Amino acid sequence: MLTKILSFLFAVISFITMSPLSKFDYSDKLGDENYQGLKDHYADYFDMGVAVGGWHCRNKDYSAMILKNFTSLTAENAFKQPAINPKEGVWNFDEADEIANFCRQNGLKLRGHCLVWGGLGSWMSRDDDGNLVSKEVYYQRLRDYITVMMTRYGDVVHTWDVVNEPFGYSKSTGAFKDNDLYQICGEEYITKAFEIAHEVDPSAVLVLNETKVVNNNAKQKFLLQYVEKWRSEGVPISAVGIQGHWETFKLNESPKRLQKIIDKLYKLGVDIQITEVDIAVTATDKEILEEVPKNIDLLQAKKYAQMFEVLRNNADKISSVTFWGVNDNRSYKTADGQSYHKWQLLFDKDNMPKNAFYAVCDF
Numbered sequence: 001m002l003t004k005i006l007s008f009l010f011a012v013i014s015f016i017t018m019s020p021l022s023k024f025d026y027s028d029k030l031g032d033e034n035y036q037g038l039k040d041h042y043a044d045y046f047d048m049g050v051a052v053g054g055w056h057c058r059n060k061d062y063s064a065m066i067l068k069n070f071t072s073l074t075a076e077n078a079f080k081q082p083a084i085n086p087k088e089g090v091w092n093f094d095e096a097d098e099i100a101n102f103c104r105q106n107g108l109k110l111r112g113h114c115l116v117w118g119g120l121g122s123w124m125s126r127d128d129d130g131n132l133v134s135k136e137v138y139y140q141r142l143r144d145y146i147t148v149m150m151t152r153y154g155d156v157v158h159t160w161d162v163v164n165e166p167f168g169y170s171k172s173t174g175a176f177k178d179n180d181l182y183q184i185c186g187e188e189y190i191t192k193a194f195e196i197a198h199e200v201d202p203s204a205v206l207v208l209n210e211t212k213v214v215n216n217n218a219k220q221k222f223l224l225q226y227v228e229k230w231r232s233e234g235v236p237i238s239a240v241g242i243q244g245h246w247e248t249f250k251l252n253e254s255p256k257r258l259q260k261i262i263d264k265l266y267k268l269g270v271d272i273q274i275t276e277v278d279i280a281v282t283a284t285d286k287e288i289l290e291e292v293p294k295n296i297d298l299l300q301a302k303k304y305a306q307m308f309e310v311l312r313n314n315a316d317k318i319s320s321v322t323f324w325g326v327n328d329n330r331s332y333k334t335a336d337g338q339s340y341h342k343w344q345l346l347f348d349k350d351n352m353p354k355n356a357f358y359a360v361c362d363f
Contacts, residue, residue: 024359047321050069111161125138150204209241215253231268238270
């Protein structure tokens with residue numbers, strides 16, 4: 001219900017501001033299998049990437065669609081430590097290797113996501129009795145892990161998300177999430193990870209990847225403050241990843257706010273990467289839409305067009321844009337095979353371009 005009310009209000013506002021939704025209706029192009037790929041539209045701007053699983057690479061329909069539209073892949077889950085190294089001495093390389101080999105065979109870039117994510121929890125931070133390990137033990141485990149990963153995939157991974165989502169959301173609760181790693185090491189776990197990664201591969205692009213910095217002022221302030229501090233101290237942070245998990249109806253996820261955070265990061269001298277793009281169409285987290293009404297679909301296309309206009313205008317500051325999922329049929333927004341969809345990507349369940357696709361390519 002809330003989504004329907006908001007969609008009506010946004011449609012009225014869109015009409016009043018002389019940007020009619022009909023501008024984003026590409027019905028005459030929908031269903032055209034001979035469309036020009038996304039990567040070709042953006043060849044003069046930045047790399048276009050997408051998060052995948054191994055099954056995407058071995059499915060002919062998906063692999064063909066990926067090769068047509070993207071120049072870079074990110075392993076959505078296969079490179080995460082609990083998946084690839086769930087226990088000490090136990091390694092599950094199969095899916096990660098499948099994605100890496102697909103990139104090698106097809107000349108695609110591969111993004112390593114991610115080396116450290118403190119909120120996941122794992123054997124690396126706790127002993128057999130469930131107690132937190134010492135800083136020395138954790139750092140040795142971390143060094144061993146990073147060395148294995150960067151050595152095995154260093155020939156194909158062009159960029160590493162070294163630390164993922166370390167910052168908090170509120171001044172009252174502090175700058176950093178109070179996870180195992182922070183409890184063991186304090187903020188040093190973040191800088192130490194970058195130092196180790198740089199030692200293993202001095203040529204690698206090393207990224208601090210963070211979410212909700214467009215709409216959360218506290219988190220944005222923490223990010224800017226500490227990136228500036230750490231870089232001044234010589235911490236080898238090459239780039240900052242701005243995760244783009246946005247929503248159609250959130251006013252504080254606006255083109256203007258996106259431009260502001262890009263400007264602020266650019267002043268710090270870092271490369272900027274947009275790392276996890278999707279734009280959900282529902283206004284509440286658990287709302288289910290079996291189908292997307294036309295006006296909501298067009299509002300999503302408009303939001304995509306607005307955000308990508310900002311990205312194109314800043315192509316000299318941004319090196320890559322990565323979508324978090326291939327199409328609407330299956331992504332992290334789809335829960336347990338149920339019809340809990342956010343319909344958040346550029347391609348529908350059949351891998352065909354939506355209005356949102358044409359909206360970001362019509363320039």
